[in-house]
Every structure is written in structure tokens, then in C-alpha cells.
Amino acid sequence: MIALRGVRVRYGAHVVLDGFDLELPDGSITALTGPNGSGKTTVARVLLGLVRPDRGVVVGTAGLRRAAVFQEDRLCTRLSAVDNVRLVLGSARDAAAGRAALDALAAVGLSGRDVVVPVRDLSGGQRRRVAIARALAVDADLVVLDEPFTGLDADVRPLLTERVRERCHGRTTLLVTHDPDDVARVGARPVALRSAAPVPVGVGTGRGGPAADVGS
Numbered sequence: 311m312i313a314l315r316g317v318r319v320r321y322g323a324h325v326v327l328d329g330f331d332l333e334l335p336d337g338s339i340t341a342l343t344g345p346n347g348s349g350k351t352t353v354a355r356v357l358l359g360l361v362r363p364d365r366g367v368v369v370g371t372a373g374l375r376r377a378a379v380f381q382e383d384r385l386c387t388r389l390s391a392v393d394n395v396r397l398v399l400g401s402a403r404d405a406a407a408g409r410a411a412l413d414a415l416a417a418v419g420l421s422g423r424d425v426v427v428p429v430r431d432l433s434g435g436q437r438r439r440v441a442i443a444r445a446l447a448v449d450a451d452l453v454v455l456d457e458p459f460t461g462l463d464a465d466v467r468p469l470l471t472e473r474v475r476e477r478c479h480g481r482t483t484l485l486v487t488h489d490p491d492d493v494a495r496v497g498a499r500p501v502a503l504r505s506a507a508p509v510p511v512g513v514g515t516g517r518g519g520p521a522a523d524v525g526s
């Protein structure tokens with residue numbers, strides 16, 4: 311079990327999370343939803359060890375192999391899609407890694423020219439797919455996907471959500487999304503971050519308690 315307990319994060323004087331609790335059951339997909347600015351990306355960054363809470367604890371993440379899709383693609387723009395994915399497979403010159411990278415890209419609908427040209431020459435949606443393919447190619451213990459489907463055409467979203475469902479099955483995963491359809495398609499357990507001012511679970515107003523509502 312990975313958990314955030316009593317976590318507070320602030321940027322200067324701006325308290326984003328306060329007394330925040332979240333549990334990610336082992337091997338299951340949790341979808342974190344909530345309004346703009348409520349702190350979803352901050353939660354993702356805490357899980358990835360990129361933001362350190364000034365109160366509270368993060369348990370269960372020590373030594374885990376993590377994979378992520380950030381809101382930005384964070385690709386090596388001069389490299390091809392195949393080489394971007396190969397980088398996380400650990401052996402750039404290995405033919406098996408090359409084949410695995412091609413398979414990972416084919417699974418998100420990319421092949422041919424699109425996988426061999428520098429990714430800076432791809433469209434925004436194609437780069438998004440490379441970023442997803444790269445994260446899902448990693449044999450990770452913890453997968454954090456921060457709005458991975460943003461900018462993708464409606465007709466390719468089902469392919470991508472299916473790929474996430476398949477690859478994240480049995481892996482502890484946090485999916486940040488604004489789209490309830492993504493939550494359903496991925497088969498995730500929904501958790502709602504209600505506002506930038508945390509309130510206790512089951513209570514409409516007030517401060518200081520966990521900021522998440524866990525769905526069924």
C-alpha cells in the first residue's frame with residue numbers, strides 16, 4: 311500500500327494540500343479528479359518524490375521503480391519515438407529493445423515514418439502518444455499519469471485508455487484526469503479532490519481534513 315498521510319504542501323504562503331490523505335491500493339488504478347488548481351499535479355509530484363511535503367508522510371514508495379507521464383511530454387526532441395522509448399528499456403543498441411519499442415509504439419497507434427523521425431517533427435497528439443508509450447514500456451511498480459490523454463483526438467482516446475488499462479493492470483497507478491469517461495474506460499477507482507481548501511471526507515465545509523472523496 312502506498313499512502314499519503316496528513317500531507318501538507320505549500321508553495322510559499324500558498325497552502326495547496328493540508329492534512330491530505332490518500333491511499334493507493336497495491337496493484338490497482340486510482341483516478342484523481344478535481345477542479346483546476348485543487349492540487350492534483352502536486353499530489354502526483356509528491357508521489358514521484360519531486361515535491362517534498364513540509365508535514366505528513368508518504369509511505370510505501372521507497373525503492374519503487376516509477377514511471378510517469380507529465381502534463382508536458384518531456385521527450386528528447388532530437389531523438390525519434392523509437393529511441394525515446396528505447397531509452398527507458400535500458401539498452402539502446404539491443405535489437406530486442408528496439409522491437410519492444412516498436413511494439414509499444416504500435417500499441418498506441420504509431421508506426422512507419424512517425425516512429426523514426428525526430429519527435430520534434432511530430433504533431434502534439436503524436437508526441438503525447440510517444441510519452442504514454444514510453445511510460446507504459448517501463449516495468450514500473452508505480453505509474454503516475456498526469457492528464458495523459460490531453461490533446462488526443464476523441465477517436466484515439468479509447469485505444470490509449472485501453473492500453474493504460476492493459477499495461478497498468480496489477481501495477482499501482484495514479485491517473486490524474488478531468489474526464490469521467492477516462493476513469494470508466496481505464497477501470498479506475500475514482501477519488502475526487504474537491505477544492506484548494508481541503509475539507510473532511512463527507513463534510514461539506516471546513517478545513518484541515520483529507521481533501522479526497524473516494525468513489526466506489
Ligand SMILES: Nc1ncnc2c1ncn2[C@@H]1O[C@H](COP(=O)(O)OP(=O)(O)OP(=O)(O)O)[C@@H](O)[C@H]1O
Nearest residue numbers: 321324326344345346347348349350351352353506
Ligand atoms: N511551482 C509552483 N509554485 C507556486 N505555486 C504553484 C506551483 N505549482 C503549483 N502551484 C499552485 O498550486 C496550486 C495547485 O496546482 P496543481 O498544479 O497541483 O493543481 P491541479 O489540480 O493539478 O490543476 P490543473 O487541473 O489546472 O492541472 C495552484 O494554485 C497552483 O498555482
